[in-house]
Amino acid sequence: MKRIIPTAERGLKALSHTACILGGWFVILLSVGICIEVFLRKVFNESLQGVDEYGGYALAITASLGFAYCFYEHAHIRIDLLTRRLPRTLGRALSIFAIVMLGVVAGLLGLQSIRLAQESQLFMAFSNTPLRTPIVYPQAIWAAGFCLFFVAIVLRLLHIFQSLLSGDGDRLGDLLGESTSDDGVEGSTRQGVE
Amino acid sequence: MEAAFLFVAGLLILLMLGLHVASALILLAFGADQLLSNGMMVASIGSIAWDKMNDFTLVAIPLFVMLGEILIRGGVADQLYSALSVWMNRLPGGLLHTNIYASTVFAATSGSSVATAATIGTIAIPELEARGYNRRLIYGSLASGGTLGVLIPPSILMIVYGTLADLSVSRLFIAAIVPGLLLAGMMSLTIILISIFIAPPKVRSEAVPLAQKLRMLLKVLPILVVFFIVMGSIYGGLATPTEAAALGIVSAIVLAGLNRKLSVRMMHEAFLSAFRTTSMIMLIIVSAFCLNFIISILGLPQDASRAISEAGLSPYALIWLLVLFYVVLGCFLEAVAMMVTTVGIVVPIVIAAGFDPLWFGVFLTILMEISLITPPVGLNLYVIQNLRPKESNINDVFIGIAPFVGAFIAFVAIIIYLPEIVLWLPRSMD
Amino acid sequence: QAETTIKVLGFWGNQPQIDDVDRPMWESIEEETDGRIEIQYLTLNEAGLNGSQALRFLRRGQFDIMTINPSYVSGDEPSLVAVDLPGLAYDYETLREISDVYRPTMAERLERFDGVLLSHWPFNPQIVWCNEPVDSITDLEGRKVRVSGAPAADTLDELGATAVNLTGGEVYQALERGLVNCGSTGSTYGYRTKWHEVANHLYNFPLGSYSQVVQVANKTFWDSLSEEDQEMIRTKMAAAEDELWAMAPRVHQQGVACATGEGTCELGGEPGDMTFTEVSEADKEVLAEIVNTVTIPNWKESCTPIFPECGERFDETIGQVINGSDGS
Ligand code: NA
Ligand code: NA
Numbered sequence: 001m002k003r004i005i006p007t008a009e010r011g012l013k014a015l016s017h018t019a020c021i022l023g024g025w026f027v028i029l030l031s032v033g034i035c036i037e038v039f040l041r042k043v044f045n046e047s048l049q050g051v052d053e054y055g056g057y058a059l060a061i062t063a064s065l066g067f068a069y070c071f072y073e074h075a076h077i078r079i080d081l082l083t084r085r086l087p088r089t090l091g092r093a094l095s096i097f098a099i100v101m102l103g104v105v106a107g108l109l110g111l112q113s114i115r116l117a118q119e120s121q122l123f124m125a126f127s128n129t130p131l132r133t134p135i136v137y138p139q140a141i142w143a144a145g146f147c148l149f150f151v152a153i154v155l156r157l158l159h160i161f162q163s164l165l166s167g168d169g170d171r172l173g174d175l176l177g178e179s180t181s182d183d184g185v186e187g188s189t190r191q192g193v194e
Numbered sequence: 195m196e197a198a199f200l201f202v203a204g205l206l207i208l209l210m211l212g213l214h215v216a217s218a219l220i221l222l223a224f225g226a227d228q229l230l231s232n233g234m235m236v237a238s239i240g241s242i243a244w245d246k247m248n249d250f251t252l253v254a255i256p257l258f259v260m261l262g263e264i265l266i267r268g269g270v271a272d273q274l275y276s277a278l279s280v281w282m283n284r285l286p287g288g289l290l291h292t293n294i295y296a297s298t299v300f301a302a303t304s305g306s307s308v309a310t311a312a313t314i315g316t317i318a319i320p321e322l323e324a325r326g327y328n329r330r331l332i333y334g335s336l337a338s339g340g341t342l343g344v345l346i347p348p349s350i351l352m353i354v355y356g357t358l359a360d361l362s363v364s365r366l367f368i369a370a371i372v373p374g375l376l377l378a379g380m381m382s383l384t385i386i387l388i389s390i391f392i393a394p395p396k397v398r399s400e401a402v403p404l405a406q407k408l409r410m411l412l413k414v415l416p417i418l419v420v421f422f423i424v425m426g427s428i429y430g431g432l433a434t435p436t437e438a439a440a441l442g443i444v445s446a447i448v449l450a451g452l453n454r455k456l457s458v459r460m461m462h463e464a465f466l467s468a469f470r471t472t473s474m475i476m477l478i479i480v481s482a483f484c485l486n487f488i489i490s491i492l493g494l495p496q497d498a499s500r501a502i503s504e505a506g507l508s509p510y511a512l513i514w515l516l517v518l519f520y521v522v523l524g525c526f527l528e529a530v531a532m533m534v535t536t537v538g539i540v541v542p543i544v545i546a547a548g549f550d551p552l553w554f555g556v557f558l559t560i561l562m563e564i565s566l567i568t569p570p571v572g573l574n575l576y577v578i579q580n581l582r583p584k585e586s587n588i589n590d591v592f593i594g595i596a597p598f599v600g601a602f603i604a605f606v607a608i609i610i611y612l613p614e615i616v617l618w619l620p621r622s623m624d
Numbered sequence: 625q626a627e628t629t630i631k632v633l634g635f636w637g638n639q640p641q642i643d644d645v646d647r648p649m650w651e652s653i654e655e656e657t658d659g660r661i662e663i664q665y666l667t668l669n670e671a672g673l674n675g676s677q678a679l680r681f682l683r684r685g686q687f688d689i690m691t692i693n694p695s696y697v698s699g700d701e702p703s704l705v706a707v708d709l710p711g712l713a714y715d716y717e718t719l720r721e722i723s724d725v726y727r728p729t730m731a732e733r734l735e736r737f738d739g740v741l742l743s744h745w746p747f748n749p750q751i752v753w754c755n756e757p758v759d760s761i762t763d764l765e766g767r768k769v770r771v772s773g774a775p776a777a778d779t780l781d782e783l784g785a786t787a788v789n790l791t792g793g794e795v796y797q798a799l800e801r802g803l804v805n806c807g808s809t810g811s812t813y814g815y816r817t818k819w820h821e822v823a824n825h826l827y828n829f830p831l832g833s834y835s836q837v838v839q840v841a842n843k844t845f846w847d848s849l850s851e852e853d854q855e856m857i858r859t860k861m862a863a864a865e866d867e868l869w870a871m872a873p874r875v876h877q878q879g880v881a882c883a884t885g886e887g888t889c890e891l892g893g894e895p896g897d898m899t900f901t902e903v904s905e906a907d908k909e910v911l912a913e914i915v916n917t918v919t920i921p922n923w924k925e926s927c928t929p930i931f932p933e934c935g936e937r938f939d940e941t942i943g944q945v946i947n948g949s950d951g952s
Contacts, residue, residue, distance in 0.1 A: 064473075237684045
């Protein structure tokens, strides 16, 4: 039991990492496709059908597959300005609470995205474009991203629970991402929104 | 109006408890749905999430983020900084101006303020600390210069605004060019004024021969080439903003290849970094749209516009009220979430008061920039804070930013009373 | 205190059909029942939705009454869009006949989404705005045309034109800068978003069809109403429906008058001076050929897997109307 959770978490981390690398190449491929589309349209008045359609799927899928990776990197924004100034135990309790709530949200999104994909299969839904793509395929991969996100959070919570039981404070700090920023917002170091 | 107030208060409490921004937004939406509506929201989030995550205009976001990440790793940012520094060192305030203008040029290829602040900050802080510049001014100029990342096109926030307000992202990009450059000038002026009247720098810089200066300027070219490919293809009717981002990515890869920085490893680093940003933003966008949905179902936008029209405010009073609202809210909220949850309410009111939605997009983006540099929650402040040497004091960042916040407010006033600054370029292109 | 709250999802706001007829009709119920029935009416813009998920929302009961555009949801239920394929009808009389004859089929198909069909009506024809002259439909060859949806894209493909997918807000800029040569939208929407400033030719072919909508109740909700209330709502909707059918050609004319500057422009603003071209008989023949060889077969192919009789049903209903009106 002691080893299973950390090993599973390492495995999932590797999986989410790989998903991002693949997603990245997909985005590059899409960019090249768009360049060809722009060129063909300008010069030959032709169009590669469906670059925009697949671009939409690319965004949906790569973003959802990236959720778990983002979680491991502590990149989902959270304002821990206040909680860091609280006594350590209380601060950590709030950090764990935040992860639990993120887990609730990820679980709901995962469940509802699976339902949406199931509905698409039931309706035999396709995209309203000349390609008429069966929509269940991109939606299923997209839903898988949410599920990966949810499983990542559950494993992390189990891991946290384990280190609480064993009284390993340093490991707990690592798991909660305490080292990623010294004050302020998690994970805004080199990347970020605006 | 009480309901709107309760939503803001609820959100702030959830955020201050340390919840992730995305969970705070979604949990608030569910809570409101359970208490005030029919509780059907949970079943709809799959549809809402798919609709927003599958939107071709929003595809521009990961593409512009990726573009910035490839350029950072392609070695163009260092060249840019050194090239600009030889031109700025004789101005009052010296190399501090380089922070502003390097951010300005880098912003022309990056859609994100945080990426801009982080990229220029990483290069500038060690260099300027070593030369003995005033720390507060270093941090202030970097944090505020970085915000140009969302004003000077391309801009993630403008893509979000264009999607929400059903406006042309291309036109927003073009409208933001002149205000972006003027704002950079305002920041530069702030540095000059401080250097003359408050804190004259003790550093002396050596003169550089003009020939060398011109030679250095060539190094800015590559990044300008990417900018002209992106904006030129939009302006030339060759591409939509999303397509222009893709053209930019391919040209950035070519550029990295020419700089001998291109490798599979470098690309993978760029991917991972781009996904950290993209996925984080998309989760916030999805959550904010869920909250937006429930807010609309509860009829809050109509209530708000009714309350405002009954208050009988003059257009300028209305706009200044919005400035106050966004500056205060911006102290605590993250910009994308703030935009998604408020634009649907605010834009119809602003249009009814006779303002141009294009102008308002630029104006709102400037207010969002302020939110990036106002404590306690200002992402650019945290970026700079994380880059500064450990022995420096965090208050240096907060004090250093203050005069720049002042400059921003002055600029907001200029934009309000001279809207032509925003509207002139897009109109003259018609 | 209200006994019942009806959540109504309308269509895009800021058009007379919604602002002057549909919304007031629903909201009048509140007064007429002395507040016994409360109405919560939202347009798509207000709800931040794009309408493509409408059938899913209907099935889940998120709204009680939904306004659904068959084209938007043709991925989920392809059979409905048969009433709104481009090239089937050039006038509202034919369109109404098509609607009447196909209504039982639509009602039947909506049942699998727990929907009860209540009404069906059109908006303006989504005609073609070009920045280069169009005297005939064949002039579209080699042009880049902004449309949405598969049937319009298929039609353009047959004409040798390129379909470009753009969001509505991007079209003005795209026409101006030459990213596209043409776009399809309703005359009033085009005029209000100032397409006449960047396009000079208006070709009166509903390439994007008539943007028809159905209004559907969630079955669970509908069954919960008393028979009197059902009857009251049905009566009100039927009256509004007649008004909306009569209104569409009028609104179309208003938009055309403003965009071309011919006649009086009642919509405000600076009228344009676009050249207006009607569809000639020769053009109709070209289009009829495309409809019969591509549009209808493609549509039948898309609906057959989920609704095997859809082809036959079409021929027995809409097929009869369009062949009849051809005079054959
Ligand atoms: Na930018
Ligand atoms: Na702030």
